[in-house]
Amino acid sequence: MKIVLLGPPGAGKGTQAKSISNRYSILHISTGDIFRKNISENTPLGVEAKRYMDNGQLVPDEVTINMVKDRLKQDDCKNGYLLDGFPRTVHQAEALDEFLCSRGESLSTSLLIEVPTDFILERMTGRRVCPSCGASYHVKFNPPTKDGKCSVCGSEVIQRKDDTVETVQERLDVYQKQTQPLIDFYKAKNKLSVVDGTKAINEVFEDICKILD
Numbered sequence: 564m565k566i567v568l569l570g571p572p573g574a575g576k577g578t579q580a581k582s583i584s585n586r587y588s589i590l591h592i593s594t595g596d597i598f599r600k601n602i603s604e605n606t607p608l609g610v611e612a613k614r615y616m617d618n619g620q621l622v623p624d625e626v627t628i629n630m631v632k633d634r635l636k637q638d639d640c641k642n643g644y645l646l647d648g649f650p651r652t653v654h655q656a657e658a659l660d661e662f663l664c665s666r667g668e669s670l671s672t673s674l675l676i677e678v679p680t681d682f683i684l685e686r687m688t689g690r691r692v693c694p695s696c697g698a699s700y701h702v703k704f705n706p707p708t709k710d711g712k713c714s715v716c717g718s719e720v721i722q723r724k725d726d727t728v729e730t731v732q733e734r735l736d737v738y739q740k741q742t743q744p745l746i747d748f749y750k751a752k753n754k755l756s757v758v759d760g761t762k763a764i765n766e767v768f769e770d771i772c773k774i775l776d
């Protein structure tokens with residue numbers, strides 16, 4: 564199974580990706596997590612990506628596409644994967660298609676988690692993440708343990724630097740201009756499934772399973 568997760572920032576892609584990856588035993592690949600890991604290790608890729616991420620802008624296509632291709636060529640991708648945060652532009656989506664096609668592979672489906680803009684700000688500003696395993700929490704909707712630890716691995720959860728009101732607004736803007744066109748892109752290829760992302764986390768997951776089962 565090869566799946567692309569679509570949806571605005573805060574839709575719940577990361578949250579659902581963890582559950583999907585567990586249930587279907589497929590690899591969860593988050594481009595945001597890969598960039599953040601590179602930033603924390605101060606690699607050249609991290610230094611480059613940080614300039615864009617801190618302002619809510621997209622990392623340039625060429626950098627992102629090459630990074631993802633390298634990742635998808637690795638052995639652990641053989642049994643399928645779930646792409647979370649990629650593609651984010653039509654150019655990236657075309658590059659993914661070409662990559663798959665050149666290997667005689669194809670996407671199973673894209674999965675759009677639909678959430679209207681009014682939900683996003685509260686979700687993003689209340690988000691807390693685990694810097695070790697990438698798990699996503701929310702102060703109100705999905706709190707970590709009482710003393711602020713990740714329920715999966717026990718690390719202290721943090722607030723992301725780009726989850727401020729100003730940056731979230733910028734990211735929403737970027738989403739609407741650059742990423743939203745992917746909905747039509749996948750619809751035209753008959754590769755779009757949609758779930759209502761305003762429901763509770765477990766209900767969204769049940770809806771996703773109905774599609775993937």
Ligand code: ADP
Nearest residue numbers: 573574575576577578686690699700701704764
């Ligand atoms: P994305 O990866 O799409 O940016 P996340 O999975 O990190 O989104 O979720 C964004 C925030 O919203 C997190 O704080 C998460 O706990 C919370 N969240 C995710 N799904 C739901 C939901 N269905 N209802 C309420 N809050 C949610």
Ligand code: ADP
Nearest residue numbers: 572594595615616619620621622627648649651
């Ligand atoms: P969210 O799910 O909250 O939108 P992500 O963790 O997916 O956040 O992405 C964080 C940031 O990483 C983005 O705002 C962008 O700067 C960068 N990024 C992640 N994926 C991509 C991508 N496919 N193309 C370009 N930039 C990306």
Ligand code: ZN
Nearest residue numbers: 693696713716
């Ligand atoms: Zn953790």
